[in-house]
Amino acid sequence: MIEQKFQQFKTSITPEEFNNIEFLTSKAEQMKENDEALAKRILVRVNNLNKQNANNQKAKIKPNNPESNPLHLVSSDDAEKSDKNTSSRLAAIYSRLTSSPFLVLVIIPTLIFAFYQNFWATERYESQAQVIVQQPDGMATMDTGLALLSGMGMGMPTSGKDTELVKAYIYSNDMLNYLNKTLDLKAHYSQSTVDYFSRIHNSDSREELLEFYKKHINVYIDDKSGVVNIFSQAFNPDFSLMLTQTIVDRAEWYINSIGHQLAEAQLNFIKGEHQIVENKLEVAQKNLLNFQQRYNLLDPMAEGAAMQQITYTLEGQISAKQAELKGLQSIMSAKAPQVISLQNTITALKSQLINERNKLSTDSAQNIPVSEILASYTDLKIKMELALQAYTSSQVSLEKSRIEAYRQLKYLVVVESATHPEQNKYPDVFYNVSLFALIISMLFSIVKIIILTIKELR
Template sequence: MIKIIKEKLWNAELRKLRNPILVFLVLPFTVFAIYQLLVASPRYESQAQFIVKEPNSTSTLDPALAIMSGFGVSSSNSDVELVKAFIYSNDMLNYLEESIQISQHYSDRAYDVFSRLESDATKESKLEYYLSRVKVEIDEKSQVIALYAQAFDQNTAHQLNAAIVDRAEWYINNIGQNLAKEQLKFVQQEHELVMAKLQVAKSQLLDFQRRYNLLDPEAEGIALQQITYQLESEIASKTSALRVLRGSMSEDAPMALQAKAELDSLKKQLKVERERLTNQSSSQSNDIEQVEILGVGEILAKFTDYKINLELTLQAYTASQISLEKSRIEAYKQLKYLIVVEAPTLPEDNTYPKVIYNLALFLAILFMFFGITKIVLATVEELR
């Protein structure tokens, strides 16, 4: 009799266990609640806010240069997206491994198995776990970057957030400086080449003037032509006067002889001046260098070539100087600064797990799953 009663009680208990509400709702919820309340390791979250800014160009540059260079124009959000991508990168994770051994903290066996990182996790698993513990949010209007970092204790959460902010600041400053240096270095090299060409052109012109002892061949050529024209005019006048004297007196008369001597002297001088226009007499320069025999026309032509070359080189130098100044401005624009709006906080209470929210969400999912299952089973029974 007692055996029969025990069997009936056992069967009753089995029927209770077969109750779908108990199996699909009560038991799962109870297990999940025990995990959330008693087993799950608390996680603390540190928060920081910062922003990427450019230098204030309008206060350091001439207004015309600022307008020419494009300063004052609002930049896009590419910088903040770049910072976000770097925070989520393997490079950041490697830095955190070296600085604070973050994987060792996340894989500590003191924390529950479902929350911690596997001790033999691969690089990909470590990065995936790191991304689940770090969150970056960007305000579209103000471009302020909010960083949230989770850890299993308050100090580690604060250290993690501070390390990420410091490394992000180093990164944004470093890439800006590298871009500025490379850009300015190339333009400076080109400017030095133009300066070298300018020095060569100046030296060639000065050496040519020194070699022929000329300050301005153009002016001297014009002066020689004027002297020749004047001598020709005087020769014509003296020839006419000599013809008149010979008509009124003998050729041996003193006045006629004097006029003839003056006319011969003028003709010789004219010949000398014409030779100067067509041929430069040979002389020594500094008692070492033999000067090339050139006419005034040839000297003027060469001088013009050297002068044009110097002017073109000077124009190139001016353009290069402007380009260099623009490049300096552009290099200055490349500099970025990460400004901390809110320093990494030291949390006092754990943010995760959110027990009430998790239990409510889990219960809602269970009810939804249970309801869908009941509807499917009822539909199957009805179709039979």
């Protein structure tokens, strides 16, 4: 179609104009808006004329020996044939590409991606290590009674939260900052010898560096055994080994530090509460001791009981003497010496009974009644007993907390040390190319179905 238009254009102008470069260039500029394909074909003719003129100038350098010149002059007919062959080839390639979009959109991108994966993508080496979080066996350090008191049982396994904590810390920004300070991780991942698509760039932000780091560090947790598998990728095997070992060492420090911090915080809190209870017990004991020293009484309760026993004894003696007095009065006169003596004895006993009763209940300026002393003493003694019980419970809680704090200590045990890779694991060329081809084929099919559906609906 283009060649037909070009032949029509050729017949519409003179041979001089057909061989005039300036005329053809101006015509191509005029036709570019209306017929771009014909304009390009005219420019091909202009290009061939330029080559022909260059060859003619080289041929004129040695006019006396034309046979020694390797460049032969090309006639206008040969140039025209060459133009036709070139244009036909370009037209054939263009028609083939436009007639096969699957080739353009699927096959060629896949081949380009395969070339990148095989010959351009930088090799990555992967080192791995296995660790597990363990707790000490508290039953091995105490007797059975103390273990039951502390509530500890046999075989306390670590929870899944501990392994998830290790995983979260490895993926954290704190770990990335530590690796940057220790190994200069960013410098390794941004080497100029690494291909453009496999490295990070100096203009990348901290968030982009963290995402790149997460893509090259893989942490997998075995739910059955609780083993944490750590995989680290680097662009050379030695750095991969150092990277994995540094991650394991830092994770071990982190687990140990948080275990000690939690245990220390818990113990400090319990010790503070225990100190408060101990101070209360000391105050109660001091108040009780001061009370005893103030009234010179070792045991006011025993003193009160003794005074009550004295009053009971006096009352009994008075009753006996009064009965005896009645018997004497029935046989003797009121002035008899025995009667008078017995009356004096009864009077003395009654006076003593009144004094003893006053000690128990009467409050005077000099003395406090025994009942009040006994009530105060009982109150102080109850306070001391309550403080003693609280101190005993606090002491048990303190020992229990110490055991619990020891039980909460965790250790990161290395199951498998960091390995030194000998062969690169990435890129996985076959997998990557196959996945790329599959995805791009699916996208092509989806787009083609959408286009056909739209055409059908029209």
